[in-house]
Amino acid sequence: MKAEKRLVFPLLAIGCHLVLAGAVGRQRRDAQWKITTILDFPYTKVTVDNPASNDDFEGYIPDLLKKIGSNLNQSYTITVVADGKYGAKDEGKWTGMIGELVSKKADIAAAAITVSEARKEAVSFTDPWKQIKSVIVIKKPTGDGSASKVKSAEDLAGQSDIKYLTVKDGTTVQLIQNATAPPYIVAIRKQQELVSTSDEGIRKVRKGDGKFAFITESATGYYWAKRKPCDLTVLEIPLPERSYAFAVTKDSPIKERLNNALKALKDSGEFDKITDNWWKDECSGGGALVYLESVLVPLIVLLLASLLSSN
Numbered sequence: 001m002k003a004e005k006r007l008v009f010p011l012l013a014i015g016c017h018l019v020l021a022g023a024v025g026r027q028r029r030d031a032q033w034k035i036t037t038i039l040d041f042p043y044t045k046v047t048v049d050n051p052a053s054n055d056d057f058e059g060y061i062p063d064l065l066k067k068i069g070s071n072l073n074q075s076y077t078i079t080v081v082a083d084g085k086y087g088a089k090d091e092g093k094w095t096g097m098i099g100e101l102v103s104k105k106a107d108i109a110a111a112a113i114t115v116s117e118a119r120k121e122a123v124s125f126t127d128p129w130k131q132i133k134s135v136i137v138i139k140k141p142t143g144d145g146s147a148s149k150v151k152s153a154e155d156l157a158g159q160s161d162i163k164y165l166t167v168k169d170g171t172t173v174q175l176i177q178n179a180t181a182p183p184y185i186v187a188i189r190k191q192q193e194l195v196s197t198s199d200e201g202i203r204k205v206r207k208g209d210g211k212f213a214f215i216t217e218s219a220t221g222y223y224w225a226k227r228k229p230c231d232l233t234v235l236e237i238p239l240p241e242r243s244y245a246f247a248v249t250k251d252s253p254i255k256e257r258l259n260n261a262l263k264a265l266k267d268s269g270e271f272d273k274i275t276d277n278w279w280k281d282e283c284s285g286g287g288a289l290v291y292l293e294s295v296l297v298p299l300i301v302l303l304l305a306s307l308l309s310s311n
Contacts, residue, residue: 032075032076032077033074033075033076033077033107033108033254034076034077034079034105034106034107034108035065035076035077035078035079035106035107035108035109035110036078036079036080036081036097036100036101036105036106036108036109036110037057037061037078037079037080037081037097037109037110037111038080038081038084038085038086038096038097038111038197039080039084039197039199040111040112040167040197040198040199041059041198041199042059042060042223042278042279043059043060043061043111043112044057044058044059044060044061044062044111045057045058045059046058046080051078051080054066054076054077054078057078059278060274060275060278061110061111061112062078063274063277063278064110064129064265064271064274065078065110067261067265067270067274068258068261068262068265071261071264071265072257072261074257076108078110079106081096081097081100081109082100083095083096083099084096084196084197085097085099085168085169086098086111086113086114086167086169086170087099087109087113087119087169088169089118089122094122095169096169097109097111097113097247098113098119098122098123098247101122101123101247101248101249101250102122102123102249102250104249106249107248107249107252107254108246108247108248108254108258109123109246109247109248110246112130112217112219112220112244113125113244113245113246113247114132114170114171114172114217114242114243114244115128115242115243115244115245116171116174116242119247122250123247123248123249123250124247124248124249124250124251124252124255125245125246125247125248125255126245126246126247126248126255126258126259126262127245127259127262127263128243128244128245129243129244129245129246129262129271130219130243130244131241131242131243132217132218132219132241132242132243132244133217133218133236133239133241134172134175134215134216134217134218134236134237134239135215135216135217135218135221135222135234135235135236135237136153136164136213136214136215136221136234136235136237137201137202137205137213137214137215137216137221137224137225137232137233137234137235138205138210138212138213138214138232138233138235139205139206139208139209139210139212139231139232139233140231140232140233141210142209142210152235153182153184153235153236153237154182154184159187160187160191161211162191162210162211162212162213163191163192163193163208163211163212163213164188164191164192164193164212164213164214164215165192165193165194165195165200165201165204165205165212165213165214165215166192166193166194166195166201166214166215166216167194167195167196167197167198167201167216168194168195168196171242172215172216172217173192173194175239175240176188176189176192176215176239177189179239182237182238188215193212195214198214198216198220198224201214201216202214202224202232205232206231206232215237217242217244218234218236219244219279221234222234222279223278223279225283226279226280226281226282226283226284227282227283228282228283230282230283246258
């Protein structure tokens with residue numbers, strides 16, 4: 001009898017341990033992810049003034065998160081970063097989305113976040129989901145202004161009346177500050193102006209009558225250059241290539257789950273479908289379409305009218 005009791009108690013203890021471990025495991029799997037993001041289209045925008053659910057967000061990142069959440073059977077909530085910044089170290093303290101990860105206010109930062117060595121000290125990054133270069137977005141040449149003289153990035157060096165816009169707290173700012181080449185980087189540094197988001201930079205370029213050039217990542221630059229009214233062009237500049245990734249709290253197990261989900265989406269072709277959906281080219285062949293509408297159609301009408309009058 002004593003032997004049986006000695007056997008029963010260890011078995012009960014093991015059973016309780018397994019039940020508790022299983023409960024903890026389920027809690028970790030099912031816990032709702034807290035995701036911080038930034039409003040910077042085409043990556044993310046809100047469709048209402050005060051977003052109350054994930055459905056109130058639209059863009060490339062929300063679409064990607066929907067697929068990830070569905071594939072992992074994982075719930076999550078999206079919120080907009082409180083200070084509207086990507087994240088940089090300011091007087092020893094991290095700002096923006098990186099800061100919200102460091103302070104544990106969020107589990108994941110999902111946006112077009114550039115991986116950098118400084119940020120790696122504070123957070124962990126998933127595998128990259130986009131490789132990027134640096135580009136300058138300018139308005140297509142009009143009239144006799146400064147923009148009409150710009151045919152390449154090198155031509156910008158001699159333009160003293162052009163302001164170069166960059167997103168504050170972004171890694172592009174740091175790249176420009178630290179770069180020693182090409183030579184026109186010096187001119188860019190002297191005439192640099194900060195904006196809050198890519199949207200703001202693009203608006204200034206479009207309304208600035210050739211007085212602004214926006215320095216950004218290639219994915220962002222080419223997106224806007226492909227959008228109507230097709231009034232922008234992109235110039236590549238030889239700065240180091242970088243990559244976008246999601247960021248998570250330091251050494252979080254969420255990183256592995258995100259990596260697995262991203263790989264599955266890429267292997268299945270779903271990742272490319274989402275990308276193609278948001279990076280549609282609205283400008284290819286646009287000139288031909290305008291020509292058809294503005295020249296050929298009136299010409300056909302005139303020909304038909306002439307034929308009818310002759311009969």
